[in-house]
Amino acid sequence: MVELSMPVKWLLRLLAVGYVLMLVVVPVGTIAQEAFADGAGAFFSMFTDPHVLGALWLSAQVAVQAVLINLVFGVTISILLVRYEFPGKRLLSALIDLPMSVSPVVVGLALLLVYNGRTGWLGEPLEEWGFQIIFSGPGMVMATCFVALPLVIREVVPVLTEIGDDQEQAARSLGANARQTFWRITLPAIKWAVVYGVVLSLARSLGEFGAVKIVSGNIVDQTQTATLLVETQYQSFEQASAYAISFVLAFVSVVCIVVVSILRPKEGH
């Protein structure tokens, strides 16, 4: 293994730490400072505002629904991609990653085009049956699902591949049917990967902004999520409130990241 000389080692260390410090740590630190600039009392008083509470509650609802859908979809698709052969598998496996690189704005536009109640291909018939998707809950859940779609799959697929199908085949040869094999063997084996996927999806879902902004219409007290409220408050010079909400969102996402990093090393032991 290449051993670098001491000065080079320290140079690299300083560069890496310095870059991350200035780009991430210090800026994220300032948010705590800003949020508590006028003391903890002022910070907590922000959360007596029903707009703020409503927006946070809406964000949580949308995120939980999207995560549940992505959980079921993600685990199903992962098992199909790893354990089965079918035509179009390679295409599907490549397309699954697409939401990672599509702009949230494009996601919002795409859903708007298909599901808006006036001209949308599917939105118009659905509206006639009384289902509104755009500018209401379902649209926001769909937009959030879209952007967080590959996260569970990306965690589960490598683990499924690595454990192989020996244990599942052993279960089959011992008389377990497909359902029993899934619940008793496969799911316990991929449990942690599913947990990481869910936690990452939750963080991503709570934080979604661009796509939700387009499909929700940002209607105050109805479809205004916490991230949308941050923008609105900041632009209407309610900066203290914007920072307080941001702090809550940042806190949740940092907790998610820390939880995943604590759980992760258990894998494979």
Add this chain to the structure above:
Amino acid sequence: MSIDVRNITRTYGDFYALDDVSVALPTGQLTALLGPSGGGKSTLLRIIAGLDTADSGSVSIEGVDATKLPPQKRNVGFVFQHYAAFKHMSVAKNVAFGLEIRKRPKVEVKKRVGELLELVHLSPFADRMPSQLSGGQRQRMALARALAVEPTVLLLDEPFGALDAKVRKELREWLRRLHDEVHVTTVFVTHDQEEAMEVADEIVVINGGRIEQVGSPDELYDQPANDFVMGFLGEVTRLGHVQLRPHDIEVAVGPGRAGAHAGRVTRLQRVGFEVRLLVELESVEPGREVAPVSVSVTRSHAHALDLELGARVWLTPAVGATTVPAMVAV
């Protein structure tokens, strides 16, 4: 017949893993599927278990056509090379799995698991996790797990392949004794001829997707059907127009016998009680390279003949030696 395999063909793309294979395995026996890796023996075992499906042909187990049955309905026990231990379950839970799936009463499950752990000498480890066991212990657990459901047939896919030499040897003898106790029809896959010869009642030699020969270990050793079987089951050398085992060659220090091949000892190596010789034959046909013949004699015999490097010797096949015609050298 316990397992009856008829005209099984299995291809992967244009590769024939099994090519029209038929074989019948009698009840209660311990059979080895022996052959080089990639020869199709594991595929055959997996098709019997229902873990792989044949392109054509049929499998019946105890007279029941199993060709279309999923693995969980065949009542076979399967032991995998890499144990396939359920990592998140204790040893006892692993063994109990098949019984719990079959919804047996708790008391019965507990009793049966106890008996089986006793049988495989793992009783003290019942509450351990598989990761706390050695390879040999894991494989015994896998065996107990497969036996728990009282399978009609027990199938083992290179069961000792992942273990080190010493444990391998122990488990091999133990499997033989276990089979004598339990008497379940057992089929195991191996590429180790010594393992097959030592453990099995009957050996099926499979190579290149076809069955080369079926027979008892003695039959295969003494009457190999062709030079592949002969070569796979032990050392062979070529003397004139036949292939034979190195210890089946008579060595003389003077001419005398008709058809003796004269040659010179070019290498002499003592290995324990035997002496291995390489003998370069004198002109058989001019202009044709012939590989030196390897011969093995006992130490005392070598002593009596006063063999040394460079000595001139005459070689003949021993009386009653197993020989097969040598393929024409290219």
Add this chain to the structure above:
Amino acid sequence: MTAAPALEAPTRPTPRRRARSGNTLTAGSALGLGVAVTWFSLLVLIPLTAIVITAGERGWAGYWDTITNPQTLAAVRLTVGQSLLVTAVNVVMGTLIAWVLVRDRFWGRSVLDVVIDIPFALPTIVAGLVLLGLYGPNSPIGVDWAYTERAVTLALAFVTLPFVVRAVQPVLGELEHDVEEAAASLGASRTTILRRIVLPALVPAIAAGAALSFARAISEYGSLVLLSGNRPFETEVVSVRVLSHIENGSTASAAAVASLMLVVALTVIVVLDVIQRRVSRHG
């Protein structure tokens, strides 16, 4: 390297033993696949197709007019330029950080490892706000980059930080040390080992990370909203262009610009697929 297999395997291809894990579909799994693909189509495929079709609604001339509009072109130029710049920064800094995380041992290394993921999980709007705190008008360090091109660079560098690091890190970790030792025993110097042995092994991972980072930079929106000011011809990026078309009710124009971004996204997916396949073939 290419001659070796020919020596071992005379005629037959080796059987693909692991390939057997690919089962054909059973009734239950086929149903699962059907439901999953239907949902995927409703959520992703049909909406993205709608963008392409809407973009083409006004014909080629209309499409061309929209994307060659000077303000749009300026936005494209800015976005592509900044994305390339940030990707280049990531290639260097990301590889460097990955190296430090894998090969170096110092107090706080594990914290650094966790911090790398924060930009991935932090809501983008919060990311913008956070950067504004340090590099905005009230900057405690006295640099006010708000509403300038620097702000765009900064926001993109923030959100794309994890990609190259996370792509390179596992590959570097699995790199076999004895290869480096073998090179050293053959007389290679440290720089030669890094240049000839380590770096080539990392290239596919760096490329994959760079592709993801570029795609993310091109498509970024949330972190720029508060930070860049979205000034036309100066700090307006493509995604903001799309949004303002939507807000003006001009979905066809929005779709036209969005289709450009979609092409980039698809290209990146293809590039990643190619890299992955090349790696698994050689690996």
